[in-house]
Amino acid sequence: MTDASFPRRRTGRPAFRRAAESVVTRAIAFSGIAAIVILAAITVFLGMNALRAVGDVGLWSMITGTDWFPTSKEPSYGFLPAIVGSLWVTAVALVVSVPVGVAAAIYISEFASRRTKEVAKSVIEFMAAVPSVVLGLMGLAVLVPSIRVLMRLDTGLTAFAAGIMVGVMALPTIISISEDAMHAVPADLRTGSLALGNTRWQTVHKVVLPAASSGVFAAVMLGVGRAIGETMVVLMLAGNSGIVPNTPLVSVRTMPGTIAGEMAEVVQGGEHYSVLFAMALVLFAMTFIINLVADVVLENQRKRWRR
Amino acid sequence: MNHASARVRRARTVEMLARAVTGAAAFGVLGVVAFILGYILYRGAGSIDWEFLTAPPRMFMTQGGIWPAIYGTLLLTFWTAVFAIPVGIMAGIYLAEYAPKGAFTRVIRLAIANMAGVPSIVYGLFGLALFVLTVGFGRSVIAGALTLACLTLPVIITATEEALLQVPQDLRQASLALGATRLRTVLRIVIPAAAPGIVTGSILGLSRAAGETAPILVTAVAFYSPVPRTVFDETMALPYHLYIMATQAVKPAPDVVWGTALVLVAGVSIINVVAAAWRTRQRRRIRW
Amino acid sequence: MVTAASGSFELDDVSVTYGNETAVAGVTMSIEPASVTALIGPSGCGKSTLLRCLNRMNDELGNVKVGGRILFDGVDIYDRSVDPVELRVRVGQVFQKPNPFPMSIFDNVAYGPRTHGVRRKAELDALVEESLKRAALWEEVKNSLKKHAFELSGGQQQRLCIARALATSPEVLLMDEPASALDPISTQQIEDTIAELKSSVTIVIVTHNMQQAARISDRTAFMLRESMDFPAQLVEVGDTRVMFTNPADKRTEAYITGRFG
Numbered sequence: 001m002t003d004a005s006f007p008r009r010r011t012g013r014p015a016f017r018r019a020a021e022s023v024v025t026r027a028i029a030f031s032g033i034a035a036i037v038i039l040a041a042i043t044v045f046l047g048m049n050a051l052r053a054v055g056d057v058g059l060w061s062m063i064t065g066t067d068w069f070p071t072s073k074e075p076s077y078g079f080l081p082a083i084v085g086s087l088w089v090t091a092v093a094l095v096v097s098v099p100v101g102v103a104a105a106i107y108i109s110e111f112a113s114r115r116t117k118e119v120a121k122s123v124i125e126f127m128a129a130v131p132s133v134v135l136g137l138m139g140l141a142v143l144v145p146s147i148r149v150l151m152r153l154d155t156g157l158t159a160f161a162a163g164i165m166v167g168v169m170a171l172p173t174i175i176s177i178s179e180d181a182m183h184a185v186p187a188d189l190r191t192g193s194l195a196l197g198n199t200r201w202q203t204v205h206k207v208v209l210p211a212a213s214s215g216v217f218a219a220v221m222l223g224v225g226r227a228i229g230e231t232m233v234v235l236m237l238a239g240n241s242g243i244v245p246n247t248p249l250v251s252v253r254t255m256p257g258t259i260a261g262e263m264a265e266v267v268q269g270g271e272h273y274s275v276l277f278a279m280a281l282v283l284f285a286m287t288f289i290i291n292l293v294a295d296v297v298l299e300n301q302r303k304r305w306r307r
Numbered sequence: 308m309n310h311a312s313a314r315v316r317r318a319r320t321v322e323m324l325a326r327a328v329t330g331a332a333a334f335g336v337l338g339v340v341a342f343i344l345g346y347i348l349y350r351g352a353g354s355i356d357w358e359f360l361t362a363p364p365r366m367f368m369t370q371g372g373i374w375p376a377i378y379g380t381l382l383l384t385f386w387t388a389v390f391a392i393p394v395g396i397m398a399g400i401y402l403a404e405y406a407p408k409g410a411f412t413r414v415i416r417l418a419i420a421n422m423a424g425v426p427s428i429v430y431g432l433f434g435l436a437l438f439v440l441t442v443g444f445g446r447s448v449i450a451g452a453l454t455l456a457c458l459t460l461p462v463i464i465t466a467t468e469e470a471l472l473q474v475p476q477d478l479r480q481a482s483l484a485l486g487a488t489r490l491r492t493v494l495r496i497v498i499p500a501a502a503p504g505i506v507t508g509s510i511l512g513l514s515r516a517a518g519e520t521a522p523i524l525v526t527a528v529a530f531y532s533p534v535p536r537t538v539f540d541e542t543m544a545l546p547y548h549l550y551i552m553a554t555q556a557v558k559p560a561p562d563v564v565w566g567t568a569l570v571l572v573a574g575v576s577i578i579n580v581v582a583a584a585w586r587t588r589q590r591r592r593i594r595w
Numbered sequence: 596m597v598t599a600a601s602g603s604f605e606l607d608d609v610s611v612t613y614g615n616e617t618a619v620a621g622v623t624m625s626i627e628p629a630s631v632t633a634l635i636g637p638s639g640c641g642k643s644t645l646l647r648c649l650n651r652m653n654d655e656l657g658n659v660k661v662g663g664r665i666l667f668d669g670v671d672i673y674d675r676s677v678d679p680v681e682l683r684v685r686v687g688q689v690f691q692k693p694n695p696f697p698m699s700i701f702d703n704v705a706y707g708p709r710t711h712g713v714r715r716k717a718e719l720d721a722l723v724e725e726s727l728k729r730a731a732l733w734e735e736v737k738n739s740l741k742k743h744a745f746e747l748s749g750g751q752q753q754r755l756c757i758a759r760a761l762a763t764s765p766e767v768l769l770m771d772e773p774a775s776a777l778d779p780i781s782t783q784q785i786e787d788t789i790a791e792l793k794s795s796v797t798i799v800i801v802t803h804n805m806q807q808a809a810r811i812s813d814r815t816a817f818m819l820r821e822s823m824d825f826p827a828q829l830v831e832v833g834d835t836r837v838m839f840t841n842p843a844d845k846r847t848e849a850y851i852t853g854r855f856g
Contacts, residue, residue, distance in 0.1 A: 021490050025405075031394045032401030035418035035464070038457050042429065045436040103332035111326050112333070120333060126579045127340050129511065131518025133546045134568055137553045138343055141350075171336055199318050201325035222424060229426025231521040232546075236554055256428045256521070263432070263525045268440070280432045284425065291424035295417055407657070477694035481756070483655055485707040485763060486684035495706070500697050 046281045053077070053274035062278055068242045068253065070262065070272045077275045079282065081244045085159060085252030086228055089238060092163020092248050093170055093227040098220055100167075101174030105216075108175070109182035110204050121176070128172035136236035139165040144237060151249060157239035159248040165233045170223040177222055181215020181301065182208055214301045221294035225287045231256035255283045344572065351569025354562040360570070364531065364563075373567055375534050379448070379542035380571075383527065384517045386452030386538060391459045391516075392509055398460070399467025399505070404493050423461040427521040430458045434526040449538040451527025455516040462515065466508020470501035503589035510582040514575050520546040545571045601668050602628040602766030602797035604649060608663035610826065611644050611653065618644050620826035622663070624816055628766075631789060631798045633812035633835065635805060637850070640818045641827035642801040646769050649799065650686040651679040668766075684711060687760035688769040692776050693752035695744035695759070700736050703744050703755055707763040722762050729795075730758035731788045750781025757788060761796070768792065770800040774807070786811050805851055809839050817847045 053062065057077050065078020108120050143164060144156035151160075185208050193203040209216070239251025240261060259276050266273040362372030398419075406412040434454030444450040474497050482492040498505070528547040535542040549567045552560065604626035611619040619641035626632050626649075634642040644653070651672060653659040665672050672682055684707075695703050704723045705713075713719055723740070727733040732754040736742070744755060753773060760768055770789075774782040789798055789811050802808050808815055815835045820827035831844045842848040 021488060025490055028397045028401045028405060031397035032406060032415060034394050034398050034460065035415060035422050038460070039418050039422060039425075041437065042425065042433045045433055045441070046429070049432075049436050100332045100336065103329045104336050107326075107329035107333040111329060120337060122583050123337050123340055125511070125583065126576065127336070129515050129518065129575050129579050130340075130343065131520070131546050131549075131571055131575065133518070133520045133550045133553075134343070134347065134572055137549065137564065137568055138346065140553060142346070168339060175336065199322040201322045202318065204325070225424045229424070229429070231426060231428040232550065236550070256426055259432065260428045260521050260524055263435070277432060277436070280429050284429045287424055287426055287429075288421060291421045292417065294424075295420040298420075299413075299416075475694070477690060477692060478696060480652065480655070480688075480690060481694045481696065481759075482706070484650060484652060484683055484688035484690075485710060485760065486680050486682075487706075487710045488680055489655075491710060495710075496696055 042284065043281075046277055046284060049277035050274055050281050052269075052271065053278040056271055057275060057278075059278065062275065063282065066244050068258070070275065075272065077272075079255070079279060081242055082253050082255045082258045082279065083282075084244050085238065086234075086254040086256075088159035088245055088248045088252055089163045089166055089234055089254055090224060090227040092160055093167035094220070094224065096164055096167030097170045097174055097223055097227075101171050101219070101223070102178055102216060104171075105175045105178035105182060105219075106204055106209075109179045110200060110208060121179075124172050124175050128176075132169060132230060132232040133236070135165050135169060136233045139233065139237045153249060155239060155251060157237060157251050159238055159245060159250070159252040162234045162238035162252075162254070163227075163248060165237055166227045166230045169230055169233060170226045173226050174219045174223040177219035177298075178212070178216045181212040181219065181298075184215070184301070185211045212301075214297050218294040218297040218301070221290055221297070225290040225294070228290070229256055229283065229287050231260050235260050255279055259283070344576070347565065347568050347572050350561075351565035351567075354566030355569060359566055363533070373543075373545070373548060373563070373570065375532065376543040376545045376548040376567070377570065378534050379528070379544040380517055380546070380574075382448055382535065382538075382542060383452050383455060383523065383544055384513055386448060387455040387459055387516050388509070388513055390453055390456035391463055391512070394456075395460050395463025395509065395512075396467050396505060398464045399471060400493055400498075402464070402468045403471035404489065404497065419461045419464050422457075423465070425458075427458060427519055428524075430454055431522040431525045433457070434522060439526050444539060446525075446527055446529070446541045447539045448527055448535055448542050451523040451542070451544075452538070454522045454526045455519060458519065458522055459512045459516045462512030463509045466512065467501075467505045470504025470508065471497055473504065474500045503586050507582045507586040510578060514578040514582075518546055518571060518575055520550050523547060545574075603668055604767070604797075604799075605666040606663070607666070609645070609648060609665060610662040611641070611648060612660040612662065613656075614658050617826040619818075620662075620828060622818075622829045624829060624832045626767075626797065626799055627814065628797050629794060630813040631793050631800060631811055633808035633815045634799065634801045634818060635803065635808050635815060635850075636818035636827075636830075637820075638803060639827075640820045642818055643771050644827075645818070646688075646771055646799060646801050649767070649769055650683050650688055652683075652688065654679055684763045685765050686767040686769060687763060687765035689753070689756050689760055689771070689773045691772045693749055693756055695747070695752050695755050698744065699741050700744050700747070700755060701740040704758050704762050707759060711763065723758075726758040726762040727755075729761050729788075729792060730754045731784065731791065732758055748781070750777050750784060753777060753781065753785060754788060757785075761792075765796065767797040767799065770798060772801055772803065775803070782807075805839075805853075809835060815839070817842075817844075817850065819846055819850070 062077050063079050065076060066080045067076040067078045068081045069076050108117055112120060139161055143161050147153065147158065147161050148156035189207050189211060190203055193207045198206065234254040235257040238254055238257055240253045240257055241251035242253065245252045259280055263276055266276065359372045360377065361374050363375050364373065365371030431454060434450055438444050438450035438453045439446060478496050478500065479492055482496045523544055524547060527542060528544050529541040530551055532541050532543055545567060549564065549571060552564045552567060606622050606624050609622040610617060622645060634646060636642055647653045648661050648665060653661060661673055670677065696706060701723055704726050705719050708719060708722050724733060727736065732751060735751060744752065747755060774785045777785065786807065792798060800812065812835045814833065815838045816832040817830045818827055819830050831838065831842065831847045838847065839851055842851060
């Protein structure tokens with residue numbers, strides 16, 4: 001009845017093997033929470049370095065300040081030019097990428113043959129891997145000069161140019177997430193609709209799109225997150241002027257562009273340095289909320305189709 | 308009768324129109340990708356020669372090669388892999404094989420999804436604050452690689468988890484029923500079966516890290532530096548070199564710019580195509 | 596060799612609870628060594644659930660509680676001192692669908708012994724050969740042990756899974772509808788294998804095929820879940836021949852004469 005009588009045969013695991021197992025299992029569990037640890041660390045380290053700016057300038061006066069002149073004698077650190085600039089770029093990016101992205105997703109999910117589907121999906125996957133600095137270069141070489149000539153502007157380095165390229169960057173996210181959402185709609189629903197005499201397109205817009213709508217919404221949100229956070233393209237194409245823009249056809253500065261462009265030149269630990277960390281914190285908070293909303297929506301949709 | 312056929316005819320027209328419009332969008336996107344690749348190939352092919360790939364820059368970057376940048380990117384990517392892959396794969400294993408269903412696991416998943424959406428420049432500032440300054444690595448390969456590893460982690464975790472979940476439950480049951488522990492089951496049965504997905508996902512994640520500029524901008528790179536001798540030195544890197552050459556070069560040197568772009572894009576493309584092709588082949592080989 | 600006296604189970608008021616739903620309750624029966632015991636009953640009656648208690652595979656599903664006592668050769672297998680991993684070496688299982696590992700035939704059979712520390716090539720060779728012979732697969736695969744297991748037919752795969760389970764020299768083999776995914780000829784081969792094995796191994800087999808239970812088992816247990824509001828119960832257990840010719844319970848009679856199920 002005791003444990004001595006039970007493992008009579010050579011089945012007992014040696015103690016060192018048990019110990020090794022428990023170490024590895026613990027390492028696995030610890031890695032599991034790595035994401036939480038890193039997100040918390042990002043918040044803490046950005047916050048610590050932003051403390052001085054919050055104390056000297058004040059968070060509210062930074063967020064609502066309309067002037068960004070960090071290097072003048074009496075520096076002003078208003079985020080509004082960058083926030084509004086980011087919003088313009090994002091708006092242009094969405095106008096480009098949402099209609100095109102959702103339409104492409106519909107085609108890939110509902111109309112394309114299996115072979116086309118496979119090829120298109122790998123190309124989209126590859127598109128997400130094209131370095132943003134390369135897209136920035138393409139923008140400089142092709143887009144910016146054309147915009148300057150076509151729109152008769154003094155410079156092509158505008159929110160418009162940056163927005164188009166950022167839209168291209170957001171496309172893979174929007175296409176693949178929407179396509180996933182449409183693909184997840186049960187085949188029964190489609191066959192049911194087709195059997196009622198609906199055409200494919202009627203099925204798409206009466207059945208598939210409504211069923212996948214929350215997924216498509218999440219895709220757009222993730223696209224927004226991408227667009228707001230995109231750094232190199234806006235740094236290279238947006239022009240980085242210091243005013244609060246009221247049209248996308250002027251040079252604008254964006255939050256990521258400002259941080260990336262100025263971080264290398266500031267005094268470590270100085271006020272300007274700390275302000276840039278505060279700006280990163282604001283940017284982080286914005287994308288965090290956007291991603292959270294998208295993910296909650298996606299998770300709810302996943303739950304719906306599971307049963 | 309006439310009425311009905313008119314409706315059917317209209318539906319058919321709309322169908323064709325929808326097919327055409329969505330098809331144009333899809334093929335338009337593919338066309339954009341093809342155009343970008345083609346344009347870079349066209350502009351950059353002329354500057355690629357042996358010297359360009361193997362020599363350091365000369366004459367204020369306007370001539371010579373980009374070897375230190377190529378080497379720097381390879382080095383950064385290698386160390387990124389070293390830091391990100393073990394943690395990423397273990398985290399994926401945790402989620403697929405160990406995590407209990409519940410609120411805590413839900414929070415972990417939210418955190419991972421969210422990490423994937425954190426702007427790359429935010430990772431850069433995080434790396435600057437933590438690895439460069441607090442830990443004290445200074446601007447260095449190791450600080451840059453650790454920063455890139457954070458950014459790559461969610462990709463590797465997600466790829467690993469997805470690949471593991473593809474492995475049929477039957478196999479786990481069979482192994483457990485033979486008296487194997489959960490860990491042995493995972494290591495000997497589940498991981499080998501899921502290896503194609505894990506490897507491809509990790510490689511794709513790393514290829515993206517290799518093309519990132521913003522995170523290394525403030526943690527690892529220098530405008531000009533010789534090939535780093537240790538991981539604690541700063542380094543040149545392809546994306547950063549391209550950025551500098553495209554925007555702030557002393558004298559415009561289009562040959563160097565497009566040549567650098569081509570090397571970067573070609574590297575990323577080759578890795579992607581090979582990884583994806585390998586995954587397709589492996590998937591065909593093992594069907595459940 | 597394993598002595599015929601080992602490999603017995605005593606179940607005493609066994610119940611199984613998933614979350615807050617009790618699936619099986621009040622099962623009291625014994626499983627005799629070196630014999631074939633069949634668990635029969637309509638689908639959803641908790642046969643497989645009960646079977647998985649015997650090697651504690653229910654543990655792996657999470658959120659499952661087993662009540663009552665299960666003694667294996669006199670030892671309570673749900674006692675805290677018992678390692679389920681060690682239990683499963685002695686109580687093997689074969690599943691409904693053939694589930695060979697994606698590796699060679701040899702590696703499949705050698706997986707169990709390797710897990711338990713057998714490293715020597717000669718020892719492994721001998722174990723693999725003996726196990727494949729006991730599962731009546733040796734003659735068909737002896738020249739292609741390196742072949743990938745997925746290249747075998749469904750029936751061969753299932754016999755490979757039996758060989759794989761035998762390779763750890765278990766005293767008991769649990770079989771969960773092992774032939775339900777197979778064609779009649781393969782089913783026949785599996786049944787022959789079971790008949791061969793029962794002199795050395797205790798076999799507990801879940802089946803919904805009553806002819807099969809009648810053909811191969813020495814004892815039969817009939818389980819029934821009469822409504823989803825109540826847990827499944829053991830209706831009757833006894834000698835197979837008696838049960839199929841002269842069942843004690845009306846419900847058993849109704850089931851085996853095909854009036855429901």
